[in-house]
Amino acid sequence: xxxxxxxxxxxxxxxxxxxxxxxxxxxxxxxxxxxxxxxxxxxxxxxxxxxxxxxxxxxxxxxxxxxxxxxxxxxxxxxxxxxxxxxxxxxxxxxxxxxxxxxxxxxxxxxxxxxxxxxxxxxxxxxxxxxxxxxxxxxxxxxxxxxxxxxxxxxxxxxxxxxxxxxxxxxxxxxxxxxxxxxxxxxxxxxxxxxxxxxxxxxxxxxxxxxxxxxxxxxxxxxxxxxxxxxxxxxxxxxxxxxxxxxxxxxxxxxxxxxxxxxxxxxxxx
Numbered sequence: 001x002x003x004x005x006x007x008x009x010x011x012x013x014x015x016x017x018x019x020x021x022x023x024x025x026x027x028x029x030x031x032x033x034x035x036x037x038x039x040x041x042x043x044x045x046x047x048x049x050x051x052x053x054x055x056x057x058x059x060x061x062x063x064x065x066x067x068x069x070x071x072x073x074x075x076x077x078x079x080x081x082x083x084x085x086x087x088x089x090x091x092x093x094x095x096x097x098x099x100x101x102x103x104x105x106x107x108x109x110x111x112x113x114x115x116x117x118x119x120x121x122x123x124x125x126x127x128x129x130x131x132x133x134x135x136x137x138x139x140x141x142x143x144x145x146x147x148x149x150x151x152x153x154x155x156x157x158x159x160x161x162x163x164x165x166x167x168x169x170x171x172x173x174x175x176x177x178x179x180x181x182x183x184x185x186x187x188x189x190x191x192x193x194x195x196x197x198x199x200x201x202x203x204x205x206x207x208x209x210x211x212x213x214x215x216x217x218x219x220x221x222x223x224x225x226x227x228x229x230x231x232x233x234x235x236x237x238x239x240x241x242x243x244x245x246x247x248x249x250x251x252x253x254x255x256x257x258x259x260x261x262x263x264x265x266x267x268x269x270x
Contacts, residue, residue: 074248082259083236102201108147113158119165132170209233
């Protein structure tokens with residue numbers, strides 16, 4: 001077994017040198033196998049071979065099942081298919097062509113206070129950028145931010161403070177930004193419902209990630225809110241298939257887990 005593992009790693013390293021001149025796709029495929037998730041996949045393959053060679057078919061079948069599950073959950077092609085299924089109904093939506101709104105609700109999750117103490121955008125930062133774009137395009141008169149507030153012990157990430165700071169840095173006036181403290185999507189919608197009842201706005205849009213929109217709209221409908229979906233932060237793409245897509249990666253694992261979570265949460269929210 002040890003020999004197989006060493007042979008696998010040495011083979012990859014040698015292949016990287018041999019195929020260096022054979023094109024970008026080949027180099028990327030080999031690099032994917034040399035990164036932690038790819039190495040784990042390779043070690044699992046070597047373990048399957050070792051188990052079968054040792055005559056331990058039961059262990060071999062178990063390892064094959066684990067390898068298939070890990071590869072399916074961690075490869076980019078599967079992650080993209082799941083993302084397209086979750087985001088599909090919003091792919092053709094252009095928020096800037098969806099109309100003019102008295103206010104848009106910007107759900108938390110796109111900003112935070114960094115360890116440096118400065119406001120920063122997260123990987124879902126497209127949400128807060130879309131809110132600013134809609135304001136400057138004359139499509140949103142007010143922006144309602146939801147999210148956590150900064151705690152004295154750093155327990156919360158300060159989404160509200162960060163969202164306000166980022167929006168103001170993007171040219172949105174402070175008096176056009178309202179805040180609703182919350183800790184979850186359910187609290188986002190509940191807090192927004194109270195504010196909308198108070199303000200009596202006629203047209204309101206909802207900005208969140210496309211993969212999160214279905215559940216957010218379901219919760220809004222349960223609260224008898226008529227919100228127009230304004231999706232941002234799409235994770236699905238139309239890039240052509242590449243062989244390296246089958247090699248597990250942390251990004252694909254994260255997307256797969258996030259999509260499954262949203263699917264399950266949407267079913268619970270019905």
